[in-house]
Amino acid sequence: MGFGWKLTISFALLFVIGALCGATITLTLGSMHQFTAKAPPAFTWEQAAMRNLTKQLNLTPEQQEKVRVPIHEAIERLRAVRQKTVQENNEAFDQTLAGLAPLLTPEQQQKLDEFRARRTAHLRAAMAKVSP
Known part of the structure; x- marks a missing residue:
């Protein structure tokens, strides 16, 4: 039963890390686009x-x-x-x-x-x- 909790926590942690990485990349690329946009x-x-x-x-x-x-x-x-x-x-x-x-x-x-x-x-x- 201890292994099931560890696996669940591992997947939840992996999901949170992926979400944070995705948000960081999106914000970084979005802010770069703001400065390269042409009139x-x-x-x-x-x-x-x-x-x-x-x-x-x-x-x-x-x-x-x-x-x-x-x-x-x-x-x-x-x-x-x-x-x-x-x-x-x-x-x-x-x-x-x-x-x-x-x-x-x-x-x-x-x-x-x-x-x-x-x-x-x-x-x-x-x-x-x-x-x-």
């Missing part, structure tokens, strides 16, 4: 805005056509503002990185230069994908 393209923003306005305001097809132009123009302005903001943020961060050089050893300065070069290449590649 939807502007065309998707436009579609979502039109869909929401049509639903919320019960727009007729004629009204939808009239509303589509100002929505498109607003999305284009938002895209330009977003692109400018991203560029300004990147420049500010790069200036900060450049200002770190006097605080570093020559070896660290070299690593910083390599980091900045990789970062610049990555940003250019990302901007090339976004640019029309």
Whole structure:
């Protein structure tokens, strides 16, 4: 009878360990996905805005056509503002990185230069994908 309890406890413990491992993996991968998610393209923003306005305001097809132009123009302005903001943020961060050089050893300065070069290449590649 003692063996049956040990077996039951062993299986229960194994189940709990498996559940904890599964939860940990799920939370880890879920949080990683949060940081890798990309912003939807502007065309998707436009579609979502039109869909929401049509639903919320019960727009007729004629009204939808009239509303589509100002929505498109607003999305284009938002895209330009977003692109400018991203560029300004990147420049500010790069200036900060450049200002770190006097605080570093020559070896660290070299690593910083390599980091900045990789970062610049990555940003250019990302901007090339976004640019029309």
